[in-house]
Amino acid sequence: MKELVDQIQARLRDQKITVDDEDIESRLRKLISEFRVPEGEARRSVLNYFLKEHGVMPQARASSEKVRVADIKEAGRWVDLEVRVLDLWEPASEAISQTGLVGDSTGSMKFVKWAKSELANLELGKSYLLKRVVTDEFQGRYSVKLNRTSQVEPLDVEVEARPVSKAAEPAKVVEINEAGRWVDLTVKVAQLWETNSESISQSGLVGDETGTIKFVKWVKSELPDLEEGKSYRLKNVVTDEFQGRYSVKLNRTSQIEPLDVDIEIGSVAAEFSGALVDVQKGSGLIKRCPVCKRSLAKGVCSEHGKVDGTYDLRIKAVLDDGRRVQDILINRETTERLVDLDLEKAKQMAMEALDHEVVRSLIESKLMGRYYSITGPRIDRYLLVESISEMQPISVAEVDALLSATEVA
Amino acid sequence: MAGFSREVAKRVFAGELKNSNYSFRDGEDQHQYAPSYLLTPTGAKCNRVFLVGTLTEKDDIGGDTEYWRGRVVDPTGSILIYAGQYQPEAAQILSGMEAPSFVAVVGKPNLYQTEDGNIIISIRAESIQQVDEATRNQWIMDAARRTLERLDGLRNARTETPTGEFATADSVLPLAASTPAQDADRAMQHYHTDVDHYRLMVLRALASLKEDLARNKAPAEASASEPLSTESEAKPVSSEGKAEAPITRKGRPKKSESLAGYSDDEDGDQVESINIAGGKR
DSSP, rough: OOOHHHHHHHHHTTTTTTOOHHHHHHHHHHIIIIIIOOOOHHHHHHHHHHHHHOOGGGGGGGEEEEEEEEEEOSSEEEEEOOOOOEEEEESSSSSSEEEEEEEEEEEEEEEEEGGGGGGOOOOOEEEEEEEEEEEEEETTTTEEEEEOOEEEEOSOOOOOOOOOOOEEEOGGGGGGTTTTTTEEEEEEEEEEEESSTEEEEEEEEEEETTEEEEEEEEEEGGOOOOTTTOOEEEEEEEEEEHHHHHEEEOTTOEEEEEEEEEOOOOEEEEEEEEEEEEEEETTEEEOTTTTTTTTTTTTTTTTTTEEEOOOEEEEEEEESSSSEEEEEOOOOHHHHHHTOOOOHHHHHHHHTTTTTTHHHHHHHHHHHOOOEEEEEEEEEEEEEHHHEEEEOOOOOOOOOOOOOHHHHH | OOOOOOEEEEOOOHHHTTTOOEEEEOOOOOOOOSOOOEEOOTEESEEEEEEEEEEEEEEOSSSOOEEEEEEETTEEEEEEEOOOSHHHHHHHHHHHHOSSEEEEEEEEEEEETTTHHHHHHHHEEEEEEEEOOHHHHHHHHHHHHHHHHHHHHHHOOOSSOOOOTTTTTHHHHEEEEEEHHHHHHHHHHHOOOOHHHHHHHHHHHHHHHHHHHHHHTTTTTTTSSHHHHHHHHHHHHHHHHHGTTOOOOSOOOSSSSSTTTTSSSOOOOOOOOOOTOOOOO
């Protein structure tokens, strides 16, 4: 917030206008907190408000400042850039006449030239002064837009630009923790899913020794199909995120190299501590399909139809630390130890009660509401429990520590 | 690919829950299935809460069908929990429970306004389970930490309510994914939260936990004749004051066999009224 206020103050100072920080801040806050206006828009709106109030027309955009690519850290700013065209892509929309990558010595960013701008086309490898282009942001990545007010001037000198690191960095699946990163992965295809969209040619799960991740291959990528169980090097794929879960997208710039080696899919253990707040349906005594091990619903496997299932014990539960929730899966071995109940006894219980829900109830009575620390690999939204233990009882020392920390504050 | 993600169960002391009177539905359209939230004075936006405490009383207040009510006490106060025909498992477990005992409850906060304008908060239990004292202690630490975190957040919150035009903000504000900072702002604007009051509440809870732990260390004294609940039960009374008086408790704690037709002097519509101090003004 302070940063936004300072930015506005700087612009107002240019116009010799003085406004109280509080006035700016309360307007910003109103827009951002109450009306959900994005920060860039809120700043623009507040700035324009004060400019207008002091009789300055927000046409002040005519004074775009000259910046370097790395200086662009906000959307909605009018800037001049000296850049080289590093890459040109096919526009996805008719409204766009050109799009691609421009860069200078400080970095590179996407540009979009609108058809309406009626500007001459940029040439790959050439350097230009782009005047009065406006910055934009999407998911933390910045771009510049060339519109009707923009100008393009070819430069004689070549702008020194870092070559596009087309060589996306090699990465392990577990390292993928942000969207919009270009990476090379060496993976095996764990699963292929049915696609539910015409624009997707394939999707599924790929994995390396550190974990698995969803992938999407666009139809437009025109890449060959991946086969389940085969290993590949996926080059120049881009990471994406949805609700905290990551995926990689294979697009036109990506490449697929089949590998002869077999990549082992593994996982790196994750940890979680919290209260067990739910023992879910499908916990306790279940039957699994003898062919694919999927759990059966009323004796029916979603893949193999009506089958003679084999009994198993497992727990599907939710741990919650007050900030996040974690779905967990506990296998038979650990379940038997944790609940002190073996498969035979569970079957007997269910038989006597004529209901195998009794097993789930028993599990719930033993685990619900208690605090556990678990470790194990994370597969999709589940953490597969390898070790689980009740959290240590609270000690006087712990309470004292929190008390004194609080009293000081 | 259901974009559904489970709501976190917030840790809020009973003393704070009791002072909560601000709830709203999320989403622009406010349709009937939009999740509803309770915003507490320290800015916890709760669709679900997790609490562990002592079940001090339980009654079937239902008519034809069982409707169970329990009172759960933590070091800061008490809260009523309910479980009826739509929470069959929780109801069944509550009915079979003995009071006093330590219980863990996961449930949805529920606000109810009486005809005379009092706002009553209760928890509709999704699940209830008996736990041990160690778990209860863990919860107190857990709730203390989370509450202190929220109090820290309130320090930076805006106190002033934006000018008049936002007076009816309650209905337009629901924010799909508000940040803790925004929740803190809203809590501050609605409750004018007295940060020190809640800090003191947490400190008292921790101090009482420390006493409990110290007493357990000397098992000779802490004999079974002194159930822990008495200690924690003693405190909340002050915060409830006279409002507690008019409640007609069930005559005898009947054992779990209360079937339909059990004649009852207080019917299902019996509610406890609590005056919310320091609500909106």
